Structures are given as structure tokens and as C-alpha cells.
Amino acid sequence: MTKHLKKAELHVHIEGAAPPALAYRQAEKYGIDPATFIRDGAYIWHDFTSFITAYDHVASVFRSSEDYAALAEVYLLELAAEDTIYAELFVSPDHGEAVGLSPDEYIGGLATGMEAAKAKTGIESRMIIIGERHLGPENVLNRAKWAAHYSHPLITGFNMAGEERMNRVADYSAAFDIVREAGLGITIHAGELCGAFSVADALDLVKPSRIGHGVRAIEDADLVRRLADLGTVLEVCPGSNIALKVFPDFKSHPLRQFRDAGVRVCLNSDDPPFFHTSLAREYEIASQEFGFTDDEINAMTRTALEAAFVDEETRAILLAKL
Ligand SMILES: Nc1ncnc2[nH]cnc12
Ligand SMILES: [Zn+2]
DSSP states (O other): HHHHHHOOEEEETTTTGOOOOHHHHHHHTTTTGGGGGGEEEOOOOOHHHHHHHHHHHHTTTTSSSHHHHHHOOOOOOHHHHTTTEEEEEEHHHHHHHHHHHHHHHHHHHHHHHHHHHHHHHHOOEEEEEEEEEGGGGHHHHHHHHHHHHHHOOTTTEEEEEOOOSSGGGGHHHHHHHHHHHHTTTEEEEEEESSOOOOOOOHHHTTTOSEEOOOOOGGGGGGHHHHHHHHHEEEEHHHHHHHHTTSSSSSGGOOOHHHHHHHHHEEEOOBBBGGGGGOOOHHHHHHHHOOOOHHHHHHHHHHHHHHSSOHHHHHHHHHHHHH
């Protein structure tokens, strides 16, 4: 049982964490037919492309600062109730802009929810700005320029998510140069839909301290050694990988191989209700499906806190809670 273990989440997309019941109520509030993306209390999708479409539908029913405050608070309270002490939320101002919310309104709403959850439970959280790869290099570059100049104490990092099969990492490297120069922490989705070359591109051109997923690096033994030598942290999301058919089952999933090869790994939930999971369930999967002991799982949580995009004082407080 991993219920009692302290937990940390470094890889969760905020709109992807919306409980279907909340998204349903939001749709009704704005006169949108929820049947286009929710059936029998679950989100409707069948592959990565339809997942992204469903994700965009869910995002489109959050239309005000208050909606985003409620979403962040509901999700963080859920995490805190499962002994989570720290969470980084991937936030995408492009989704706010798609429904007419300015970045100020979008970020301000999320920050209100994060502060409310901290006041109620003590859970610490930060925001990581997402550039959506499928919106194209120019869009991601503009988002990076915006992130580099938008100073907010809860925004501490930059990430690129979205359709990995579109373009190459090289097309986006200028965006990462800008946010690196601005002092933001850097992580990037790679090695999820594309193979080892995508992780190698990320290491060569983006030099991230963490990689979202990264799991298909397992296809290249030299690359696995390189990840171990560099100390790059993989934000592993086993439930997501199985749901999206990156691997057919947990037996084929390389989490243990990475850990045994000395690659730094931590456990994450990605878009929990889409993949019928939660952070607590990912911890349980690590125990039940991968056979990790409590000590081994605690070591992954420690890795997450060591790799978190927080100031050193906050990191020391979080590590002391473990
Ligand atoms: N698993 C995932 N991969 C890439 N982009 C995403 N956006 C939300 N979830 C994602
Ligand atoms: Zn992700």
C-alpha cells in the first residue's frame, strides 16, 4: 500500500486534470453540449489525436478567472487529500486565449486557486508554462518570449507539449534559448509519440534538466547511458503511456529498466481522468505492477523534489517533509 507515502507531482496538465463531473457542470453553465466529449462520466477519445481534440473541448468550458481558480483548487485539494506535498501544474495560456481570456486572467485565476489550496492544506505548487508544439514554431517562440517577460512568483518553468510527430525539436530550440536566458526551469515532452531520436534532439538542442516521458529512449542503450550520466530526470507517467498505447502493458513498460540503469525517474499522472488514473494510483502502480518497495518509491519522490523548479529554501522544506 502506497496510500501513506508522501507524494510529488511534476507532470500534470491542468485542463487534463479536470474531473469529468466538473467539466460537465461547466459545459451546462455555458450552454455547451457535454455529450460531444463526455460519455457515461468519462472523456471520449481513442488515440492521441482524438485525445488532444477532447482535451481542447474540456479546456473550452473553463472561460473565466473564477473557473480556472476553481479548477486549480479542486485538483490540488484532491492531491493534498492523497498526501501530495508538491505539484507543478502545466498551464497553457493559449487555451485561455482560445476562449477570450487574457494571460493575466488565466494565470491570475489559477494562482488564486493555488493559493486557496495552500491556505487550506499546505500543498505547495508552481506553474510551468506550456508551448503547444502543434500550434507551430512561431507560436511557441512567441509564448516563450511572453514567459520570459511575464514575471509571476508561481511561474517557474517552461515546457513544450502537444503533437510530438509535428516538426523537429530544432524548429523550437530558439524558444528554449529565450526561456533559459530568462532563468526559467526547462522541461520538454519527448520520447512519447516519437522514438529515441526525439530525446536525443531534446538533449542536444534544448539541454533540459527534465524530460516529460522520455520513455522511448529505451530504444537506444547509448542514449539511456547518456541520460544516466547527465542526471536528466524523466517525468514518467506509466498510466498515460499504457492508455495512449506507447507500450502495450505495464510488463513492457521500461520504468524499472531506467531506474536500474541509473536514470533518475519520478512518478506522474499527466492527464489523470483522461487515463483513468490519479497520482495516488500511479504510486500504487509502481508498487503493484512494477514491484517497487516503499523505499524505492520514496527515492523517486525525493528525485522529483530535487528536480522541482522551486527556490532552494522551499526545496529544503519539502525534502524535510519526506
Ligand atoms: N501526454 C501528452 N503528450 C503531449 N501533449 C500533451 N498535452 C496533454 N497531455 C499530453
Ligand atoms: Zn504531458
